[in-house]
Amino acid sequence: MTAAAPFLSTSWTDHVTGRQGFLVIDRLVRGVCSGGLRMRQGCGLDEVAGLARGMTMKEALHYDPTARYIPLGGAKGGIDCDPHDPAAYGVLVRYLRAMRPYIEQFWTTGEDLGLTQDRVDEAVAEAGLVSSIQAVYPLLDDEGAARRRLTDAFAADVEDIGLDELVGGCGVAESALTALDRAEVPYASTRVAVQGLGTMGGATARFLSRAGLPVVAVADVKGTIANPDGLDVEALLAARDPYGTVDRTALRPGDTELPGAAWLETPAEVLVPAAVSYCINTANERGITARWVVEAANMPVLPEAEELLAARGVTVLPDVVVNSAANAWWWWTLFGDIGPDPDDAFAHIRRSLRALTDRMLARAEADGSTPRAAAHAIVADRLPLITERFGWHG
Structure with a gap:
């Protein structure tokens, strides 16, 4: 399968540490894309682009025209930083602030390699965003009920391990x-x-x-x-x-x-x-x-x-x-x-x-x-x- 050029590919440099971050939006569906944010030493643009293309595929593989969930486009974010570095959280927050326009309008994201969802949510709040998946809210029939459903799912435990x-x-x-x-x-x-x-x-x-x-x-x-x-x-x-x-x-x-x-x-x-x-x-x-x-x-x-x-x-x-x-x-x-x-x-x-x-x-x-x-x-x-x-x- 021949890959088309991504919808958007951008690089970012942290003005405090010099660390780099990347975002690739491979494709939009209904104006929205989905893909996690990873943080690891050595993460680069080519890696993020490959992962974004993979997300497009994952979404398409689950396409069911009779389901309520209509797959989104694929995307991925990446930060070249060791997540155990004491400076890592600050880099994460500044990255999210820089990517705020994309997160608000196009890109739904969450945990990936090197980051937990709790860490992402904490940084998202500090960056002044409503949610890491707020771009998808306009597509929901009942946003309030949908957000409660997801919140309840994330709160669910199975033998003291979170369902997520x-x-x-x-x-x-x-x-x-x-x-x-x-x-x-x-x-x-x-x-x-x-x-x-x-x-x-x-x-x-x-x-x-x-x-x-x-x-x-x-x-x-x-x-x-x-x-x-x-x-x-x-x-x-x-x-x-x-x-x-x-x-x-x-x-x-x-x-x-x-x-x-x-x-x-x-x-x-x-x-x-x-x-x-x-x-x-x-x-x-x-x-x-x-x-x-x-x-x-x-x-x-x-x-x-x-x-x-x-x-x-x-x-x-x-x-x-x-x-x-x-x-x-x-x-x-x-x-x-x-x-x-x-x-x-x-x-x-x-x-x-x-x-x-x-x-x-x-x-x-x-x-x-x-x-x-x-x-x-x-x-x-x-x-x-x-x-x-x-x-x-x-």
Whole structure:
């Protein structure tokens, strides 16, 4: 699928620290776009542009003309700064002030790599904005009811974990389980290794573990924790700090500490990169022995590495499908396709992600292509329908 030029691409330099920030609006639908804001050292314009294009695809993949949620355009924001830097919050606030006209009129945003939603909301308020998603309010039939529904959903807890921290991982797990079901592979003998135990990785590990898959390795900034007999996922989740780092005093006999990159080569059938972009490349892909790589993070597998993996029979389930529930859940809730109840949310995510993953894999089999190419083909089918209904940037 050929990518058109983005609607808008802009760079910003912080006058206090010299740090740079970026915003790319790939496409508008009904005058609005959607995409999170990430903060990481080394973030650049090309990365943000790729993520924005991915958001356009995620929105289009969930297009259902009968639903209340009508997908938006794709966008992404990025700030080149270590989120642990003492100056990071000030940079975030100044970035949001600079981007205020876009946030007020076009761009709905939220948490992404390096930023929690609470942190974004705090900075949004300090920057003088109403909300990080205020641009979508004019599209709502009943703004008050919609905002209450979303507020109630964000306040919902599931076993002392916020619903908003679980929805993305639920979708990732359902995509993986759909692939296993199509291959008729039993869950109990399907080992999983996860990179990242933050919001997305932690929730994915929980849902896969509860489905009966042994999670044999998890990686965080301190290294890899492994156990060939399966880790106690719930104990590790309970021992995390706010950044997803596990307190090693929670490890059990039989758990071993390995180098950070060891998760890639751990004997497992499913690998879940759920932390950073570009972590699987042509130098390390040869160590992967898994049958599936499930992209919980955005753009974790470089295209050249994906080609090599495909050539030796490793299936990459692409981010644009796998982690799309994290974004779609906001809009399903806000527009009223689902309510704030966790059971309602999980049921809808399971139905939607299973149907979408199954459609993608069936298309890949029919076309003799990769799942990513199949996802692109589905988007190519749907974007003209969205354009016909709403215009290119209408």
